[in-house]
Amino acid sequence: MGNNGTENMAKGGALSIRNATKIYDPEGVHVVALEDCSLDIKAGEFVAVVGPSGCGKTTLLNIMAGFDSLTKGEIYLDGELLAAPGVKPKPGPDRVVVFQHGALFPWKTVLENVIYGPVIQNQMSRSEAIEIAKERLSRIGLREIENVYPGQLSSGMQRRVEIVRALINNPLVLLLDEPFRGMDSVTKSASHECLLELYDIFHKTIYFITHDLEEAIFLSDTVAVMTTRPGRIRMTIKVDLPRPRDYRMLSSEKFLKLKEMAKDAVHEEALKAFQRGERELA
Amino acid sequence: MGKSDTIKENRGNETSIRRQPSVAVQLKRKLLNRTSLNGTVAILGFFVLWHLLVVMQAPFMKHIPTPVTVSKTFFILVQKKLFWVSLWFSTKRVFYGFVAAQVLGIPLGLAMGWSRKFKDLTFPVFEVLRPIPPLAWVPVSILYWPTNELSIAFITFIGAFFTIVLNVLRGVASIDKELYRSALSLGAKPQHIFWKIILPSSIPSIATGMMVGIGITWNVVIAAEMIAGDKGIGRLTWEGYLAGDTPTIIVGMITIGFAGWISSAAVKIISDKMMPWRRLF
Amino acid sequence: MDTNLILPVIIISAFSIWIFYHRQKKLAVILGISTSEQIKKTLTSQRFWLLILGFALTIGFWYAAVYWLPFKAFHRLPGPDEVVIEWLSRDPYYGISIYTKEYYVHIIYSFYRATTAFLLATVLGVPFGLLMGWSRRFYEYSFPLVEMIRPIPPLAWVPLSILMLPGVEPAVIFVTFLVAFFVTALNTLLGVQSIDQAYFRAARCLGASSKEILYDVVIPGSLPYIFTGLQIAMGAAWFSLVAGEMIAAQYGLGYLIWQGYSLVKYPTIIIGMVTLGFIGYGSSVAIRYVGKKLMAWREQELGGGAGVTHGE
Numbered sequence: 001m002g003n004n005g006t007e008n009m010a011k012g013g014a015l016s017i018r019n020a021t022k023i024y025d026p027e028g029v030h031v032v033a034l035e036d037c038s039l040d041i042k043a044g045e046f047v048a049v050v051g052p053s054g055c056g057k058t059t060l061l062n063i064m065a066g067f068d069s070l071t072k073g074e075i076y077l078d079g080e081l082l083a084a085p086g087v088k089p090k091p092g093p094d095r096v097v098v099f100q101h102g103a104l105f106p107w108k109t110v111l112e113n114v115i116y117g118p119v120i121q122n123q124m125s126r127s128e129a130i131e132i133a134k135e136r137l138s139r140i141g142l143r144e145i146e147n148v149y150p151g152q153l154s155s156g157m158q159r160r161v162e163i164v165r166a167l168i169n170n171p172l173v174l175l176l177d178e179p180f181r182g183m184d185s186v187t188k189s190a191s192h193e194c195l196l197e198l199y200d201i202f203h204k205t206i207y208f209i210t211h212d213l214e215e216a217i218f219l220s221d222t223v224a225v226m227t228t229r230p231g232r233i234r235m236t237i238k239v240d241l242p243r244p245r246d247y248r249m250l251s252s253e254k255f256l257k258l259k260e261m262a263k264d265a266v267h268e269e270a271l272k273a274f275q276r277g278e279r280e281l282a
Numbered sequence: 283m284g285k286s287d288t289i290k291e292n293r294g295n296e297t298s299i300r301r302q303p304s305v306a307v308q309l310k311r312k313l314l315n316r317t318s319l320n321g322t323v324a325i326l327g328f329f330v331l332w333h334l335l336v337v338m339q340a341p342f343m344k345h346i347p348t349p350v351t352v353s354k355t356f357f358i359l360v361q362k363k364l365f366w367v368s369l370w371f372s373t374k375r376v377f378y379g380f381v382a383a384q385v386l387g388i389p390l391g392l393a394m395g396w397s398r399k400f401k402d403l404t405f406p407v408f409e410v411l412r413p414i415p416p417l418a419w420v421p422v423s424i425l426y427w428p429t430n431e432l433s434i435a436f437i438t439f440i441g442a443f444f445t446i447v448l449n450v451l452r453g454v455a456s457i458d459k460e461l462y463r464s465a466l467s468l469g470a471k472p473q474h475i476f477w478k479i480i481l482p483s484s485i486p487s488i489a490t491g492m493m494v495g496i497g498i499t500w501n502v503v504i505a506a507e508m509i510a511g512d513k514g515i516g517r518l519t520w521e522g523y524l525a526g527d528t529p530t531i532i533v534g535m536i537t538i539g540f541a542g543w544i545s546s547a548a549v550k551i552i553s554d555k556m557m558p559w560r561r562l563f
Numbered sequence: 564m565d566t567n568l569i570l571p572v573i574i575i576s577a578f579s580i581w582i583f584y585h586r587q588k589k590l591a592v593i594l595g596i597s598t599s600e601q602i603k604k605t606l607t608s609q610r611f612w613l614l615i616l617g618f619a620l621t622i623g624f625w626y627a628a629v630y631w632l633p634f635k636a637f638h639r640l641p642g643p644d645e646v647v648i649e650w651l652s653r654d655p656y657y658g659i660s661i662y663t664k665e666y667y668v669h670i671i672y673s674f675y676r677a678t679t680a681f682l683l684a685t686v687l688g689v690p691f692g693l694l695m696g697w698s699r700r701f702y703e704y705s706f707p708l709v710e711m712i713r714p715i716p717p718l719a720w721v722p723l724s725i726l727m728l729p730g731v732e733p734a735v736i737f738v739t740f741l742v743a744f745f746v747t748a749l750n751t752l753l754g755v756q757s758i759d760q761a762y763f764r765a766a767r768c769l770g771a772s773s774k775e776i777l778y779d780v781v782i783p784g785s786l787p788y789i790f791t792g793l794q795i796a797m798g799a800a801w802f803s804l805v806a807g808e809m810i811a812a813q814y815g816l817g818y819l820i821w822q823g824y825s826l827v828k829y830p831t832i833i834i835g836m837v838t839l840g841f842i843g844y845g846s847s848v849a850i851r852y853v854g855k856k857l858m859a860w861r862e863q864e865l866g867g868g869a870g871v872t873h874g875e
Contacts, residue, residue, distance in 0.1 A: 090767075097768050103761035103764065106860055106861075166768075323704070412840075418835065418836045421824030504716045
């Protein structure tokens with residue numbers, strides 16, 4: 001394994017979300033997306049956020065990434081104010097997002113995509129970046145696709161490349177917006193293995209949005225269940241399964257118990273959201 | 283289950299399901315927002331600049347009248363019968379050419395999309411004729427058709443025809459193969475496939491073809507009138523040029539612009555009516 | 564005039580040879596001359612015979628209508644044989660054939676005008692469109708103006724531009740430029756608007772500055788639309804050019820066609836039309852070729868086939 005000083009255990013990356021509130025007011029329609037949402041994420045912790053559609057998981061991610069602003073409350077990153085009303089962080093390589101539908105630049109080859117961040121930030125020389133990128137790609141089983149365009153890859157491969165592209169920047173926090181949504185179960189479990197492997201190596205703080213409870217529990221240290229809109233944290237579930245994780249754990253008693261617990265909470269919120277959705281459509 | 287799917291699709295965009303604010307509020311917002319204010323400023327600035335350049339005798343503007351003169355001429359012209367007759371003739375020509383292009387072009391495009399053999403037979407010829415600019419047909423058209431009116435309508439027809447056929451063909455080509463298969467598995471006969479799948483699925487492309495076509499049609503009519511016509515708003519503009527009457531030229535241009543714009547709006551309304559399912563978006 | 568002709572003649576010949584070379588493969592397949600197996604395959608394919616039949620029917624109908632059928636209107640038109648004989652004649656009766664200098668002078672004039680206008684439209688239209696898509700403020704000021712001026716058909720500008728500009732030549736080029744400019748600019752704008760927001764966000768996450776976003780996201784992302792726009796612009800440019808030449812210009816294929824009419828040289832009209840078709844087709848092939856070269860990623864993604872769709 002290359003030792004470039006970029007692979008050390010994460011120092012930093014602790015997130016503290018305090019009473020985060022977001023109100024959208026386009027054209028005079030008041031929509032409370034987040035209300036008094038509080039959550040603490042330790043440095044290097046893997047947090048999976050689950051909750052019904054439109055509950056504000058993505059809003060929170062967008063605020064942390066710097067794509068959106070807060071209406072009330074504040075968010076701290078390693079004790080420093082990151083976001084507050086009137087304080088909108090610049091999106092940057094310390095908080096890299098992996099997007100739901102993927103955002104590898106289709107006009108750049110896989111290799112050019114991966115080295116893009118460090119090269120434009122002048123963190124590494126081009127050749128240095130290429131070397132590291134190649135090594136990282138081959139580590140997760142993506143050899144010999146460097147000069148291929150993303151359009152030719154399967155969605156699972158694309159998402160893995162995108163995670164590599166994010167990690168090569170050595171971010172404090174990795175923000176994953178449902179990266180494995182809509183994948184078939186085989187691709188999905190391969191992607192899980194890849195993400196777990198990378199997490200075990202780099203130990204970055206991860207904010208991981210998903211709809212899939214099993215996925216949430218299998219991957220994370222903490223599952224945060226959000227309420228239906230206005231979104232806040234309904235409960236957090238500590239997942240004390242040992243690492244490295246193995247798919248066999250999916251059938252362990254402990255896992256099933258955790259899943260049961262989370263399921264009840266999410267189900268209730270989903271019902272609420274469903275009824276509200278019907279009201280609003282009517 | 284279907285419902286929860288729709289809701290799922292809306293996630294990430296928390297504001298997609300919402301009540302509409304009152305009409306008054308909407309109108310106020312529309313008129314007072316930055317976008318339309320800036321647009322108004324730009325358009326006003328354009329006229330002021332135009333006026334100043336003429337007054338200051340800037341280069342290129344020697345023969346150009348001020349906006350004030352143009353508007354005066356406009357008010358004189360709209361009181362004349364000639365103006366309205368010209369407009370009527372141009373509109374008529376656009377209408378005939380456009381309708382003929384739809385009436386012949388849509389079935390041809392559908393037939394090409396429907397039958398592989400028919401396409402192989404006709405499409406190469408079509409592709410050879412297509413790159414010839416419509417105005418190049420003017421002499422042939424004058425020679426062939428007995429009246430001037432028919433010649434101009436024919437050239438207009440040529441202008442819109444190729445676009446509409448190509449769009450229909452593209453629409454048929456883009457139909458999802460699964461639609462055919464599901465229809466076949468439900469026991470559909472070829473005629474059912476044509477009426478229930480090919481025709482409705484290609485309506486959006488027909489609409490696109492119409493939108494593009496109407497623009498071309500006005501272009502062609504104006505040019506044809508300048509080259510060969512008598513009467514018509516293009517002719518009026520050209521005669522303004524021959525007489526050295528620049529305000530009339532500009533009034534003609536503005537009128538043509540308006541007429542084209544109104545026709546496009548009309549076509550847009552018609553195409554929206556043809557696709558009720560599209561209005562949801 | 565003679566010495567002035569040399570450079571354009573070289574350019575045009577090089578251009579035609581290049582197009583022919585580029586299309587050779589496809590042409591060979593169509594004509595079935597690449598390999599003996601190909602010949603066999605082509606000759607036995609229904610498609611090939613239908614293609615031949617289609618052309619044969621069209622030309623046969625033309626011939627029959629002019630010489631045999633009792634439609635008086637057709638009798639005024641020249642027959643296909645007359646046109647071909649005239650076109651290939653060393654001593655053309657009406658003065659225009661592939662052996663006369665005049666023919667090429669007209670082609671060069673049109674070609675020169677179209678390319679000048681088109682290049683000008685590309686050089687100005689693409690940055691203008693990018694800027695409109697790039698800067699919200701610029702868009703707010705410029706878009707309403709564009710929308711105000713655009714509905715006026717380009718040909719309606721002919722009289723005004725003759726008055727404004729010194730002489731007919733710049734006026735014809737200006738009118739041709741104008742139509743190509745709007746098409747290019749609006750398609751470029753559409754291209755920028757079509758780029759998924761996620762690419763902008765991803766670039767910013769990875770630390771890209773505005774300038775880098777412009778080069779790495781905005782320009783490559785809008786290329787497909789830009790090239791659709793350029794292709795449409797080329798067609799539109801020829802469209803207005805021909806009209807402009809018929810109305811006002813000296814020389815040029817539009818002028819040739821119109822002269823053919825007014826001086827009763829009917830086969831010349833058809834020769835002009837067919838030549839225009841060829842050149843128009845050639846220029847659109849050239850643009851598609853450049854677009855493909857620049858968008859290798861798209862070719863691969865689409866499996867090498869599908870062309871870009873219409874971007875109006």
